Amino acid sequence: MSCFRLPLSLCQLLDKLVARFWWGAEEGQPKIRWVSWPxxxxxxxxGGMGFREFEHFNQAVLAKIGW
Incomplete structure (x- = not known):
């Protein structure tokens, strides 16, 4: 991840996996969404929780390497 630009679809999939971990439903019992993803x-x-969106994080790491 630190040397290649990841495709947008992969970044969105990783974001979904993180969100599903926090908000995923167990069988028959959905978790409560206290705060929106943004x-x-x-x-x-x-005032947020400091999670990073993978697309922006990947771009920042690539810019740091280029610097």
Whole structure:
């Protein structure tokens, strides 16, 4: 992940897997969604949980390598 640009579809799949971990439903019992996904992805200084979207994170790592 740190040397290649990941396809958008793979980044979205990884985001879905993380969201499913937090909000996934067990058999017959859905988990409660206390906070929306965009709010969870906000930085901790802005009141979010600091999760990173994989597309933006991958782009930032590639920019850091290029620097």
């Amino acid at each position: 709010n969870m992805c906000r930085s901790k200084h802005e």
